[in-house]
Amino acid sequence: MTVLPYPLLTASLLLMWMTLNSFSIGHFILGAIIATVASWAMAALRPAKPHLRKWYLLPKLLGIVLYDIVRSNIAVVGIILTGRTRTRRSGFMTIHIELKDTTALALLAVILTSTPGTAWLEYNSSDGTLLMHVLDLIEEQEWTDLVKNRYERLLMEIFE
């Protein structure tokens, strides 16, 4: 067993520890011990280790997602406040997802859930079918393009 099985996790835990307490030598040492022990505990659980292939694309993904969340926040606020129920059609739709990496799928679920207007409902891992619900389903193809081209392609580049 290596000393640091999950360097990124250890670093994040240490950073989190110091953010919550203070940036001092004492808390650096205490935080480093706790983070290392925690990463050993994580290794004992033997989770599937995600392979970040192009980690430098993560900020790009974050930017796109934050922008989309702002946009869909505005859209959903508009729908709720104007209360237009007759012109709007909400509905279910299925998408075929080619992503297989579990971390990437988890990220996709977080993205689709945090974006108001789309909700991840059911996923079948054997054939990659995702059932989602969309609040404003004007054009199904548009939503498919959004998930497939905007998120999935980037996630595939990062993880697969």
Add this chain to the structure above:
Amino acid sequence: MNEAATLPFWAEIVVSAFVLLGASLALIGTIGLARLPTFFERLHAPTLGTSWGTGAMVIASMIFFTVTSGRPVFHEILIGIFVTVTTPVTLMLLAQSALHRERAEGNPDVPASVSRTPAPDSDPNEA
């Protein structure tokens, strides 16, 4: 609050703008939760609060405490991260139980389970 008195004017404006934005989004999300007609539509409303509702509050808090304490305070960002990462768990649980209930009742508007029917484009009316 004593710290609030030491806040410069520009920071007062920025902090109150973010607090108002976050509070409004949470309020609108709650109104949507009460007013939207079906359960699956109501699922979307609270995500206003969990996305930019939380985000704006967290930003306001970070600016306020950074300015008043004179050192960078950003541990609030952890709240944002954990809310974002844990929301899908709750939402999927709620959605799956709702789907189960609707299917058990034979609601024709709800599509068949994707984990049981292999065909992804199965007719929802057959459910």
